Amino acid sequence: MLPVAQSRGSALRGVLLLSPVQLLANALIAGSLAALIAGGLALVYGVLGVFNMALGQLTLIGGYTAWWLHQVAHMSVLFSVIGGLLCGALMTWITFEVFVRPFYKHHRFLPLVTTIAWSMILDGFILLAFEERPRSILSEAKSMISLGSVLISREQCLMIVLTIVALLLFAWIFHCTSFGRKLRAVVQHESAARSLGINSAILHRVIFIVSGMFAAAGGIFIGIDQNLSPTLAFSLTIKAYAAIIAGGKGNIWGAIVCAYVIALLEQLLVGIHWFGAFYVPAGYQQTVALLFIIVILLLKPSGLFRSFARTA
Amino acid sequence: MRTFFALSSLLALSLTACGGAGDEGPIKLGYIGPLTGDAASYGIDTLNGTKMKVDEINAAGGINGRQIQLIAEDGKCAGADAATAVQKLVNIDKVIAIVGGQCSGETLAAAPVAEAAKVILLSPLSSSPDVTNAGAYVYRDYPSDALKTKAMAAYFQEKGLTKVAVITENTDFAQGFRASLKKDFGDFAFDEVVEPGTKDFRSLMTRLKNVDFDVFLANGQSPATIAPMVVQLREQGMKQLAITHDAGQSADTLSIGGKSVEGLEAINVPALGKDTAFGSKFIAQYGEPQGAAAFGAHAYDAVGVLAEAIGAVGANGEAIKGYLDQLEEYPGVVGTFHFDENGDVVGMSYALIVVQNGAWVQTRPIAIPE
Amino acid sequence: MNFLLHIIATIAMGAPNILGFNMLFGRGKILHFGPLGVSIVAAYATFLVVMATGSYPLGIVCGLAATCSISAFFAWLSLRLDADGLGVMSIAMHLGLLAVVLNWSSLTRGALGIPRVPRLPFLDSTGDFALLGTCVAALWAWMLWQVDRGTFGRKLIALSEHEWHAKSLGIDRSRVHMLAFMIAGIGSLLGVLQYHQYLYLVHPSDFGFPAFIFFVTVVVAGGPGSVRGCVVSLILLSLLREGLRFVPMSPDVLGPLRLILFGAILFVAVWLRRDTLFPKQRTV
Numbered sequence: 001m002l003p004v005a006q007s008r009g010s011a012l013r014g015v016l017l018l019s020p021v022q023l024l025a026n027a028l029i030a031g032s033l034a035a036l037i038a039g040g041l042a043l044v045y046g047v048l049g050v051f052n053m054a055l056g057q058l059t060l061i062g063g064y065t066a067w068w069l070h071q072v073a074h075m076s077v078l079f080s081v082i083g084g085l086l087c088g089a090l091m092t093w094i095t096f097e098v099f100v101r102p103f104y105k106h107h108r109f110l111p112l113v114t115t116i117a118w119s120m121i122l123d124g125f126i127l128l129a130f131e132e133r134p135r136s137i138l139s140e141a142k143s144m145i146s147l148g149s150v151l152i153s154r155e156q157c158l159m160i161v162l163t164i165v166a167l168l169l170f171a172w173i174f175h176c177t178s179f180g181r182k183l184r185a186v187v188q189h190e191s192a193a194r195s196l197g198i199n200s201a202i203l204h205r206v207i208f209i210v211s212g213m214f215a216a217a218g219g220i221f222i223g224i225d226q227n228l229s230p231t232l233a234f235s236l237t238i239k240a241y242a243a244i245i246a247g248g249k250g251n252i253w254g255a256i257v258c259a260y261v262i263a264l265l266e267q268l269l270v271g272i273h274w275f276g277a278f279y280v281p282a283g284y285q286q287t288v289a290l291l292f293i294i295v296i297l298l299l300k301p302s303g304l305f306r307s308f309a310r311t312a
Numbered sequence: 313m314r315t316f317f318a319l320s321s322l323l324a325l326s327l328t329a330c331g332g333a334g335d336e337g338p339i340k341l342g343y344i345g346p347l348t349g350d351a352a353s354y355g356i357d358t359l360n361g362t363k364m365k366v367d368e369i370n371a372a373g374g375i376n377g378r379q380i381q382l383i384a385e386d387g388k389c390a391g392a393d394a395a396t397a398v399q400k401l402v403n404i405d406k407v408i409a410i411v412g413g414q415c416s417g418e419t420l421a422a423a424p425v426a427e428a429a430k431v432i433l434l435s436p437l438s439s440s441p442d443v444t445n446a447g448a449y450v451y452r453d454y455p456s457d458a459l460k461t462k463a464m465a466a467y468f469q470e471k472g473l474t475k476v477a478v479i480t481e482n483t484d485f486a487q488g489f490r491a492s493l494k495k496d497f498g499d500f501a502f503d504e505v506v507e508p509g510t511k512d513f514r515s516l517m518t519r520l521k522n523v524d525f526d527v528f529l530a531n532g533q534s535p536a537t538i539a540p541m542v543v544q545l546r547e548q549g550m551k552q553l554a555i556t557h558d559a560g561q562s563a564d565t566l567s568i569g570g571k572s573v574e575g576l577e578a579i580n581v582p583a584l585g586k587d588t589a590f591g592s593k594f595i596a597q598y599g600e601p602q603g604a605a606a607f608g609a610h611a612y613d614a615v616g617v618l619a620e621a622i623g624a625v626g627a628n629g630e631a632i633k634g635y636l637d638q639l640e641e642y643p644g645v646v647g648t649f650h651f652d653e654n655g656d657v658v659g660m661s662y663a664l665i666v667v668q669n670g671a672w673v674q675t676r677p678i679a680i681p682e
Numbered sequence: 683m684n685f686l687l688h689i690i691a692t693i694a695m696g697a698p699n700i701l702g703f704n705m706l707f708g709r710g711k712i713l714h715f716g717p718l719g720v721s722i723v724a725a726y727a728t729f730l731v732v733m734a735t736g737s738y739p740l741g742i743v744c745g746l747a748a749t750c751s752i753s754a755f756f757a758w759l760s761l762r763l764d765a766d767g768l769g770v771m772s773i774a775m776h777l778g779l780l781a782v783v784l785n786w787s788s789l790t791r792g793a794l795g796i797p798r799v800p801r802l803p804f805l806d807s808t809g810d811f812a813l814l815g816t817c818v819a820a821l822w823a824w825m826l827w828q829v830d831r832g833t834f835g836r837k838l839i840a841l842s843e844h845e846w847h848a849k850s851l852g853i854d855r856s857r858v859h860m861l862a863f864m865i866a867g868i869g870s871l872l873g874v875l876q877y878h879q880y881l882y883l884v885h886p887s888d889f890g891f892p893a894f895i896f897f898v899t900v901v902v903a904g905g906p907g908s909v910r911g912c913v914v915s916l917i918l919l920s921l922l923r924e925g926l927r928f929v930p931m932s933p934d935v936l937g938p939l940r941l942i943l944f945g946a947i948l949f950v951a952v953w954l955r956r957d958t959l960f961p962k963q964r965t966v
Contacts, residue, residue, distance in 0.1 A: 026514035051769070103952070107960035109713070112769070113902060113952050116895060120945030124938035132352035133602040134536035136568040144547055151548050226511035227568045229536045231350045234891060235509065238773065245770050271515035282504040282516055283482050283785040290774040290781070297771050301763050348937030349892075356934055384933040390887045391795075392877075396692065399808075400927055403685040417885040420797045424882050442797040482784050484793045507781065508793075 023271045024264070025150045029225065031263030032163035035256045037218040037236060038243035039167065040211030042255030045244055046187050047207050049108040050100055053115040055215055055240060056233030057122035058095065062088035062216020063223035064126065067135045080137070084220045085213050092212020096205060119233070126230050137223035159221050166217070167256065174252075183207070235286060242289040246296040248303025258304065262289050338381035339374075339627050341366065341615070342401035342431075344412030344422060346389035350508065351415055353534055354559075354603035358436050359384055361608030362411050364597060365615035375623045387413050391421035398422035402429045408627045409434060411614045414607075416440030416484040423447045430629035432636070434618060436610035439488045444654045449633055451655035453614050453646070460557060461489065463662040463678045464579050465497040468527065473553070477502035477525040479516060479541055481509075481532045489557060490531055501525045508533060511540045517548045530556040530576075534603055535564035543572040553577065558606040561665055561672055573667050580606055581646040582663035582674055590645045606646070613644030687812045693920045694815030695877045698822045700916055701909065702869025703897050705826060706862055708906030709835065711842035711960060713765050716756060716772035717897060719779045720867050722889045724749045725874040726783060726790055729799055729884050738802055745871055753867030757860045776894070783886050795885030799878055811880050818872055827909040829865070838862060839907075844963065896923075899944060903951040906959050919947070 037059060044052060052058075066084030069075045075083070099118045103110035143154050174180040185193035186200050194200050218236070222228060243262055247254030266288040269280050296304060343362050346355035366382045374380060383405045385397035394413050401407045402425055409432040413419040419438040426433040427447035435443065435452040443452055468476065476497065480490045482505050494500070502523045504516055520528075528545055532538035538560040545554060554576050556565075561578040569576070594601065594608050601608055618632070620642065625631035639650045641659065649659035662678045703717045728745030732738055756775070760768050783790045790796075805811060829835055837858050840848040849855060878884045896919070904915030926940050952959060 022518045023515060026512075026518065029514070030512055049766075051766070099949070103956060106956045107962060109765070109960045110952060110956055113898060113959070114949055116898065117945045117948035117952065120895065120948070121942045124941035124945065127348065127352065127938040127941070128935070131602055132356065133564050133600075134534070134539070134568055136539075136570075144549070153547060222511075226540050227536055229509070231509055232511075238777065241770050242774070245767055249766070267515040271518050279504075279519070281785055282479070282506045282510075284507075284781065285515075286507045286510065287778055287781040290778040293771060293774045294778065297759075297763055297767050301767055347934045348941065352934075352937070359934065385927060386933050386937050388937075390890075390893075391881050391883045391885045392692070392888050392893075395881055396688065396924060397927070399685050399688040400924075403683070403688075415887070417795055417883070417887050420795070420883050420885070421881050440794055442794060446797070482793050484795070487787070487793050505785070507784070 020272075021148065022150050023267045025152050026271075027260070027264040027267040028160050029152070029156050030267065031260035032160045033218050033221050033225075034239055034243060034259040034263055035167065036163055036214045036221070038240045038247075038259040039170070039252060039256045040214030041240045042244045042247065042252045043183075043187075043207050044211045046249065046252060047183075047190070048100075048104060048204060050104050051109075051112040051115065051241070052095070052100070052211070053112060053237060054095060054099070054119040054122060056235070056237040057119050057126065058088060058091055058212055059215045059219035059222070059236055060126060060228060060230065060233050061091050061122070061219070062213075063137070063219030063228045064130050064135065065216075066220045067137045067223055067228060068130075070137055071135070077138070081220055085216050088216020088219070089209050089213045092209050092215070093205070095212070096208040100208070101204075119237075123230065123233070130230065132230060134227040134229045135223065136227040137220065155224055159225065163221075166214075239289045242293045245293055246304055248305040251303065251305045254303065254305030258292075262292050265292065336378075338379045339622060340381050340383060340405055340407040341618070342398075342405065342407035342410035342412065343382060343384040344387045344394055344397045344401070344410060344418055345384070345414040345437075346418070347384075347386040349388045349390075351389040351533075352602075354437060354607045355387075355389075355414055357601045357603045357605075357607040358411070358414050358611035360594070360598040360601070361436070361611030362615050364594060364608070365612045365619070369615070369619050375619055378627075380619070383407060385412075387415065387418040387422075389415040389418060391417045394418035394421040395425065398425045398433075402426065402431050407431060408622065408629065409618050409632060411436060411611060411618070413438060416443060416488075419443050419450070419452075420446055423450045426450065430633075432618065432629055432632050434614045436614040437485075437607060440484045441488060441492070444656055448655070449629065451636060451651055451657075453617065453644070453649065453657045454610050455657055455660055459658075459660050459680065460579065460662070461493040461496045462680050464493060464529075464555075464557070466680060467579065467664065467678050468497060473526040475501035475525040476527055476529055477520055477523060477552075478504070478529045478531050479513060480505045481537050482506065483508050483533045485559070486531045486533050493529075506537075509537070511537060513541055513544045514548075517544050517550070520545070521548060521550065525552060527553045527555055530554060530560060532556070532559065534559055535562050535568060539565045539568035539573065542576055543569050546572040555579065558604055560604070561606065562604040563600045564602075566667065566670060566672070569667075571670075574670070576667045578665045578672070579662050579678060580604075580665055581609065581660060582665075582677060609645045613642070613646050613649075616644055617642045684808055687808045689920070689924055691808055691812040691815050691880065692877075693917060694812065694819040695873055695880065696920075697815075697819035697873070697913070697916060698869040699866075699873040700869075700897050700900055701819075701823055701826050701912060702866030704901045704904070704907065704909065704912040705830065705838070706866050707898075708901045708904075708908070708912070708959075709830060709842070710838045710859075710862055711906075712760055712859070712862070713769035714756060714760065714772050714863070714866075715769055715894065716776040717866060717870060718889050718891075718894050719772070719776035720749060720752050720756070720870045721874050722776075722779050722783060722886075723752045724867070724871045725878055725884050725889075726796075728871070728875060729796055729878060730790065732800065733796060736800075742875065745875070746868075749867040749871045750864060753863040754860065757856075757863035760859050760863070761856055773891075776889075776891070780886060780889055783889075793886060795883060795887075797883050799882050799884060801879045801882070805879065808880075811876065815876055818876070822869065822872065823909055823913055826865070830907070830909055834858070834861065843961070895948075896944075899948045899951065902948065902955055902959060906955065 062084045065087040066080045069080035069083045099114040100111045182198045243259040244255045247258040270282050270285045366380045370379050387394040414437040416438040419435045423446040427449050433450045478500050480486045530538045530541040542554045556578050558580040561580045621632045621635040625635045641648050641650050647660040649657045652658050665674045706712050706714050727748035728741045731744040732741035837853045900916045905911035
């Protein structure tokens with residue numbers, strides 16, 4: 001599957017003594033988070049060809065709203081999560097109407113610059129509203145379960161399961177319903193879809209808002225699992241785009257797979273005693289995503305998984 | 313709209329460029345710190361500490377009858393912005409002294425300008441060893457390396473802890489701490505540096521499970537990274553002692569860490585908690601500190617020692633420098649200290665503070681061997 | 683007066699880099715988001731050598747070599763990738779270079795930066811830097827203006843409008859891109875050489891992504907590709923940014939407000955320039 005795997009043969013034997021399953025579990029947790037965000041974004045990018053650089057801030061807004069609802073307004077966890085998702089959807093809708101739609105019919109790169117502007121504005125507002133201090137949505141200690149040699153918390157299990165359920169649900173809608181067929185038609189060839197009577201304008205909105213809700217879900221996940229601080233935003237955006245570009249333009253499942261792959265590589269890079277000789281300095285963990293983009297784009301500029309669009 | 317802004321800012325510039333300092337009127341004190349950006353949490357804390365002391369002095373009648381006027385500038389934790397900030401403070405506002413920079417990059421960029429203008433630059437937070445030689449007018453009331461890490465090394469020796477696992481955040485603050493602890497203590501059993509802002513330490517924790525260590529040092533820049541380190545350590549079932557330094561001793565560590573940080577220790581200057589005079593007053597006026605109370609306290613003392621100097625010798629940079637160099641001791645919130653020949657602070661005392669039942673409790677002082 | 687000189691000096695020292703970026707991004711419509719990556723390489727290559735050997739000429743030569751290599755690499759990327767890929771890839775390169783600088787602390791001193799950078803002997807006061815900076819910036823702007831008006835500029839525009847047609851007219855895309863990136867790289871080097879001497883400091887915090895957003899704002903607001911517009915908007919926006927320090931508002935509110943204001947300015951600028959920033963191709 002990965003070109004990296006072949007060269008790790010001997011190191012793997014050394015690794016087996018080092019609970020790789022725990023590393024895999026870590027990768028699942030981190031990957032689910034990224035997969036949600038990347039999946040939504042891939043849909044937007046595949047259909048509209050538009051970059052949404054305010055994505056990280058939208059993620060944070062979802063998380064912060066859930067935090068505020070739970071910790072300040074003392075609502076129940078479920079209610080706060082739903083509130084966070086709704087708020088994320090609302091902000092994404094605003095993003096679309098003001099910063100994307102008036103621009104992408106002129107050229108699809110214009111929203112790149114406008115969403116950068118929007119991300120700055122959102123940064124300012126987040127700083128004013130929530131200050132620089134870190135926020136965590138749940139305040140109780142997490143209860144750990146141990147599955148074999150792996151230690152994982154109940155909340156993390158729930159998150160992973162929910163992510164997989166959400167992705168499966170999305171897959172079902174995408175591939176097995178008529179609404180999904182319309183979506184796929186728009187992804188493949190928008191003018192042709194429109195000529196068949198599919199209302200692509202509404203679908204654009206729906207796609208954008210769904211990507212926003214996924215992003216907000218990712219933010220809530222981070223708020224529960226780690227903590228939220230205003231400076232997370234940009235690295236989330238970059239990682240999501242790493243997954244998309246590597247996965248191939250317009251290929252949603254490619255992006256999701258790449259999100260998990262990047263998470264796996266990050267955990268493995270730092271966790272394994274390479275060739276029994278050295279450890280990679282942990283400071284390079286975040287650069288895995290960057291390296292991933294760089295290597296993939298150098299070797300295969302169109303991405304790992306080509307999208308199969310007929311041109312004639 | 314652009315032209316309007318440009319013209320008005322040009323006008324403002326030209327007007328203020330012609331201001332002058334006098335012997336009457338308010339004493340101008342400058343402040344440079346990161347009020348936006350990644351480092352904003354301790355920018356805000358040090359600003360609030362500064363403001364608190366300035367308000368106190370002004371309420372008590374000012375210095376020799378003159379009120380203090382505080383002019384704060386945003387350094388954004390970048391050399392470029394700090395350089396512009398110090399230029400404005402020195403040339404336009406004509407400040408007598410500056411409490412700043414907070415990030416070491418800010419202090420190093422501001423130092424040459426302050427030095428040339430004979431304006432005291434007193435940093436409450438810069439810990440980089442480069443600040444020691446940054447200039448004759450550059451002081452700091454934050455210990456550079458020797459003190460904090462000597463205290464921690466002494467504590468480890470006292471408890472017989474020989475194998476230390478450290479995870480460091482790659483900022484000048486945390487890296488400085490790590491470098492000097494290595495000098496004072498020796499090699500670490502596990503020594504990793506992570507990118508600033510990392511919150512996922514799981515793979516490192518997985519590796520750490522196979523390492524033989526006695527104590528874990530969470531060497532982060534702020535509770536946003538320190539708390540997850542400890543939480544994830546405990547999640548993986550490791551029960552060794554966890555310890556951190558002043559950046560971790562804050563209410564945010566408790567709120568994020570929850571039960572996982574029970575038993576977390578910190579080495580910090582004493583008497584800063586909620587139940588002390590300084591701590592409770594700070595929280596009453598400005599709310600819980602965004603970073604840690606220690607940062608506000610260092611800034612508070614910076615203003616205090618500067619005010620004492622100005623009160624004694626007047627509002628003149630060279631005279632203040634002379635006073636600070638001769639200063640025997642200043643009883644501040646962070647300890648009774650004075651400055652050595654490089655402007656570094658000497659004489660701080662440290663205490664051990666532990667999380668007990670969800671609150672930081674000060675247990676005992678830590679003696680620093682001479 | 684000194685403060686005014688300082689402002690003039692900082693604007694002038696930042697100008698060559700932004701003007702080079704203006705040519706690439708504004709005129710050539712090449713989505714190169716990594717000019718600060720080039721700056722990092724230029725700054726660290728030059729000043730590490732200067733600090734190690736004490737000799738400026740050697741440092742400048744090394745800086746030039748490093749800048750040309752990294753610019754050539756970016757040019758190669760621009761030829762190989764499509765626009766989207768280049769945009770993301772150049773951001774990745776910028777962040778990757780920053781991460782290397784931060785982590786390879788045995789070479790670069792990591793997060794501590796390089797303090798006490800010596801100044802060239804004839805540069806002493808702020809006034810000297812302001813004068814030199816303005817001369818260099820003016821010369822550079824004039825040079826770029828000539829280039830832009832000449833054959834090279836026309837080739838760049840032709841490639842940005844329609845790549846195939848331009849190629850069919852005999853315009854060599856590789857050469858044009860390589861040259862454009864080299865020019866931009868030298869712009870970065872010029873800026874970096876003066877600026878870090880002036881600050882006496884090379885610190886990684888000066889190379890973050892927010893600094894790059896300022897570049898984009900200046901270029902878009904001034905009219906993408908126009909040298910004169912870029913110079914004017916650079917001056918005005920820098921004055922605005924520093925002028926905001928004089929607004930009598932609490933600084934911890936002022937900071938976020940400044941972010942919001944500049945975001946709004948960028949948004950308005952894109953709205954006004956939506957047809958010139960990325961022009962729609964004629965389809966008939």
